Amino acid sequence: MKLITRNTDYAIRALCCIAEQKEDIVSVDHIVQCLEIPRSFLRKILQILNKERMLNSCKGRGGGFALALPPEKISLIDLMRIFQGPIKLNECKFKKDDCPYVSDCLLKKKIDEIEKEVIAKLKAITIESIIKRR
Amino acid sequence: MKLITRNTDYAIRALCCIAEQKEDIVSVDHIVQCLEIPRSFLRKILQILNKERMLNSCKGRGGGFALALPPEKISLIDLMRIFQGPIKLNECKFKKDDCPYVSDCLLKKKIDEIEKEVIAKLKAITIESIIKRR
């Protein structure tokens, strides 16, 4: 059971890497060196973060990426939604309106509670809260 | 993001179905009728539950399955471990001993906390707690 997939994880670390840099604009190459992750994969992730307005980008020589938001405004929950879709711990496997068996689905209700807590906790984890302060 | 996969879900409901029955021994056919799920898949799941000592089985005519434990002793966490492996929300994507970048991995620590809470909550959800009392 995984909470965070690899692209979310890489996104988090890349954002941390950028946030910790003195320079505003950080190149893919620099991040690759820091994190030692596949360049192509990282590029794709950064492009998505750019489209989702978490990063700004500069093309051309000396280009790269910069945070579009302050680190305390970027939370894990946002990144997970971008890379993993909406968080739904309680998807019912029985497609019909009601479960055919467990009426009022007590299971679903209980998992819903867990989901709410998890979401609240994930919201509280921001890039700011996990970077090494310079 | 899924907390529970389909086989875990089916296992839970099958166990509920058996727990709610007056008869001790319940056949696959009966469970299939109750839950309307693929028979072969269900059989596989029940066989696993049998091997894992959550169910007892009787072969031959009039055979079927019976709970090996009282419903309050069967928790979601057990079923998830059987069908989904150990719960590890915080698997680090960086295989090396230390993350190359985020030292002391604050992220991991925070996710660990979430994991502990989730596990505690899942432990508390038992078959007893979600069956329709007869």
Added chain:
DNA sequence: CAATATGATACAATAATAGTATCATTATAA
């Protein structure tokens, strides 16, 4: 011994995850 259960096991289909590769476009510096 025939019928009806589960046991064991191998196989297949689908979807999600993870990663690669290539060409287009833009910006800068010489």
Added chain:
DNA sequence: TTATAATGATACTATTATTGTATCATATTG
């Protein structure tokens, strides 16, 4: 103004996990 170095867009591939299916073996009961 052109070569170069960066990202943008996009299509493709590989791997793994999930979700099943099918078949034959074995045991039990009437």
